[in-house]
Amino acid sequence: MEIQNLSKYSNAEKIILAEQLWDSISKKDMEISDELKKELDIRLQNLEEGRSELFTWDEVKKYLKSIR
Numbered sequence: 001m002e003i004q005n006l007s008k009y010s011n012a013e014k015i016i017l018a019e020q021l022w023d024s025i026s027k028k029d030m031e032i033s034d035e036l037k038k039e040l041d042i043r044l045q046n047l048e049e050g051r052s053e054l055f056t057w058d059e060v061k062k063y064l065k066s067i068r
Contacts, residue, residue: 006014032040046052055063 009017043052
């Protein structure tokens with residue numbers, strides 16, 4: 001697959017193209033393991049029950065810089 005020069009397109013056109021690409025992927029063709037499904041369900045349940053610690057993107061970047 002060859003990607004054409006995208007710089008000639010506006011940001012709005014690029015977003016529309018990305019949406020069309022995403023929508024073209026069949027959900028039934030995307031496979032995840034039962035183990036991963038279980039982990040995602042656990043994380044979603046923890047989030048819904050307020051048992052997850054959430055961080056802002058700035059907090060994440062600051063942390064990553066501090067461990068380098």
